[in-house]
Amino acid sequence: MEHVEQLPTVETAKKLGILPEEFEQIKQILGRTPNFTELSIFSVMWSEHCSYKNSIVWLKTLPRDSDRMLAKAGEENAGLVDIGDGLACSFKIESHNHPSALEPYQGAATGVGGINRDIFTMGARPIAQLNSLRFGDPKLAKTKWLVKGVVKGIGDYGNAFGIPTVGGEVFFDECYNTNPLVNAFSAGIVEAGKVAKAISYGVGNPVFIVGSATGKDGIGGASFASEDISEKSTEKLPAVQVGDPFMEKLLLEATLEIIETGYVVGIQDMGAAGIICSTSEMSAKGEHGMIIDLDKVPTRQTNMKGWEILLSESQERMLVVVEKGKEEDIKQIFDKWDLHCAQIGEVVEGGSLHFFQHGELIADVPAHDLVLGGGAPQYRREYREPAYYQEFKKFDINNVSDVDGEEIGKVAKHLLSHPNIASKKWVYEQYDSTVGTANRTTNRPSDAGVVRIRDVKRPHYQKSIAMTVDCNARYVNADPFIGAQIAVAEAARNLVCTGAEPLAVTNNLNFGNPYVPEVYWQFVNAVQGMGKACLKFNTPVTGGNVSFYNQSSDDGPVFPTPTIGMIGLIEKPENQTSLDFKNEGDLIYLVGQSQNDIASSEYLYSYRGVKASPAPAFDLDEEYSLQVAINQLIEKQLVKSVHDVSDGGLFVTLAESALPNGVGFEVATMEGYRKDAFLFGESQSRVVISVSPDKQAEFQKVLGGELKTVHALLGKVTSGGFVVDGQEVISTAEAKDLYDNSLGRLMS
Incomplete structure (x- = not known):
């Protein structure tokens, strides 16, 4: 010695x-x-x-566990699932939060490098990457410095390494002022016997x-x-x-x-x-x-x-x-x-x-x-329910005034230009999404990234991997048990809306200091909620990452942010489904049950300024039934576009479907609902679908007869203008400018 x-x-x-x-x-x-x-x-x-x-x-x-799991959770460099035909998909998500808080460029770049090494150390060639980013108040100079450094670090490393970035998410809230979250996801393909x-x-x-x-x-x-x-x-x-x-x-x-x-x-x-x-x-x-x-x-x-x-x-x-x-x-x-x-x-x-x-x-x-x-x-740390949890539950929608016809336009412009809703074009244009020429969503925007599996032994191989990263941390903060279930459900919903069968999950659990009982309570409840939802969707957890200590003396802990990375399999190319409205005259349907609910919505939080409310309305069984129905509609080729209702509510979903092809829509709100809840509320388990008029009868027969799924005809696709209840709320051109360019303007 x-x-x-x-x-x-x-x-x-x-x-x-x-x-x-x-x-x-x-x-x-x-x-x-x-x-x-x-x-x-x-x-x-x-x-x-x-x-x-x-x-x-x-x-x-x-x-x-599931029939597809090929590696025990957490025991290898990354998760591994069987995708058939002698092939497996290796995938994982990890954080580089603390390094990125101090040196955003290298912190983010090395996060990308590390996650890709986890994939190819399994013998898998990486095919695509995603990222999930959280930053503080976007008006702060420090936040802009962090955003620019992180995005450039991810772009420079990923582009030079030659793996396409095919999707992700960016979210802003003051709780991340000191601690940004930088979660990097990668997936690769390997022959099952050569791992x-x-x-x-x-x-x-x-x-x-x-x-x-x-x-x-x-x-x-x-x-x-x-x-x-x-x-x-x-x-x-x-x-x-x-x-x-x-x-x-x-x-x-x-x-x-x-x-x-x-x-x-x-x-x-x-x-x-x-x-x-x-x-x-x-x-x-x-x-x-x-x-x-x-x-x-x-x-x-x-x-x-x-x-x-x-x-x-x-x-x-x-x-x-x-x-x-x-x-x-x-x-x-x-x-x-x-x-x-x-x-x-x-x-x-x-x-x-x-x-x-x-x-x-x-x-x-x-x-x-x-x-x-x-x-x-x-260790099992001490945990206790935070005082705010019961306070949030006291929220009463009747204390918030509803929107009238004129205010609908005001809210619409607020949401379309909000950095949490607006296009992240300013971010993703710095990433190479087409390197390798396998990205199948370059010209077909969809709820999840889709990458074709290249197999040199089978040049005409048609399967694709779909992948997504999801978590609305505001929901999880309001109710960790329900919020984490929603994160899993939304990831699965995004895959199903893209035409994929969800297979498995990797998670990145970002929380504050585990020695603080209220933080540990958030963690325990989020894990339990996640587990319940993963069981329901048969998407086992293959591994991932826990990142504690995301807090500071100035800002306290970040919102509990259990990011869900999920992969799915698209067996047939014709099942790949995009979110964009295609033709004038196509019918627009809302599938799923709306609620008189505005809890934890971007509308309530940033437009009304009400920060204390519970998680949005959610029922796990209802969500599962909805996803079964969407899967059937896509399998039967009855839909032109599919897009899930999430951040910003129904109006934002309609706008995001209209903007890619520069079209408009005419819709009517439904009786029995507040207008703000119907248009801007974020109650879960709802999907917007466009249908060709000649498929309408069969579409309704499948939903109403075989599946007994709640659905309503909202209106139709038009040549331009976003019209609600007979009144144009905003022109397509103005909506496109606000949606496409607001984040870039904010950053510059």
Whole structure:
């Protein structure tokens, strides 16, 4: 053991984010007091970011099984589901919130890099990415700086790496002023029999580090992500990693090539906590140990300390265990791609990790005790209902005046220009959505992104993957149990409206400090709501990410934001359905039951200024029945367009369907409803469908007869102008200008 004058104390442990009782636990595990390097290892591996110590007991309650699941939730680099024909889809979502709050460009860029590495480490070639972004008040200079940096970081990295960004969401609220949320999603395709695993076994098998050299960027990033943002956070800029998309592109090709050889025993991306995370997780899973010589790790700086090398989160690196005797085959491939490929150790018996530097043993730690599901602590934190929850329930719609004919136009303009509703064109035009030429929604706008699966062995292969990211955090804040169900339901609804069968979920759970009982209550209820909805839609959770500590002393916690990433399968190209109205004279139907409800709507929140109200009206069984009905209508080819009613309510849905082709609509409000609730309320389980007049009879027969689904004829598609109850509310041209350009104007 290295000669250290003074071993760490409980005070040292606290500074590293380790609780006094955890320090005692570490001493018991080792049978001695750890040295500083060992304590640093435990500090990152037992951080919330790596160990999920405050969330895992609840995450285990989520549904994790279906006929299509090919990897156990959370046990591989990403989720994996069977899509038939010998193919599988690998997909995952992860956050890069804290780094993006300090250095938005690199924070977002490395988030994109990291999530794509999780996909191709499985042996899957990434085909598409999405992102879910949350920012503070868009009028603030700081918010504009964050938005511009994050969007440019995502665009520059993704565009250079060559994977299309096919969708996403952007939401603004003051609760995100200090803590933006940057959640990145990626999906890829792999042959089901060629999946690489994150495991290590086979005594004597060599251990390689491949890709980029190791530097001091990102040291302590996992610990940094496990604490509140404060004024002192800027001192932790080294905890923000620096990305290189061109290096990642080379690493992608080299990785897929070495996996193709069949010589790879196990491979893992070096994300949070770097070398120590990969060595410990792979070893623990394979029930073996490793001897690692840190002097053999290619470094960017001279004289890096052992703990710095172990904890660095430098990007574009992998840990690979290969079959003994195949070292030269692997090195030749990395030489061809001009990448580092250094053997730094080998697999040994037992479960311990032995790290050497300058010939000295500087750390000796048991892999099992470092990892999630092993010896890492698991906690059930205290939780209690926040006082605001019951206050929100006291909301009475009768205390809000309804809109009259003239005010409908005023609300319409407010919503169409609001940054939460208006087109995110200013954002997505900075992303390459057509690279790879597989995006099927470039000229066919729809509720989910759709990417055709390319299969070189079957050039005429017709299946597509649909994907979406969804969460209305305002709903979740109002009622975490119902709000999280709505997030899952909306994701499934978006896929179904696009013609896809929902398959599975990856989630990114963004919350405040778990040691605050009211925050933990939000977390527990959101997980339970999510679980209930995932069971209903048969969309098991394949894994994801928990991001706690999204709060600051100034702004408090962010809205609880459990972002749902969901994928679906479109079996036949003719089932792909877009949201745009096609022809003048087509009939417009509302399918699903409207409610006299304006709770938590953008209209109530930002136009009326009422921030305390419950989640919108929602019934899980009703939602499921609606989705079955939509699926049937699409399968029978009875619809011209399908678009779900969500943020902004029915009027915004109609506008979004009219604008792509520059058409208009004439609709009538229904008796028995307040006009504001009918037009701008956000009660769930409603879809707007356009139908050709010659299909009307069959359409009504299917809905009214076989399915008994509530539906109403609203009106028809026109050549221009948005007309409600015989009065033009806004012209198509003005609506298009407000919708397309408001966000860009705000940012400039």
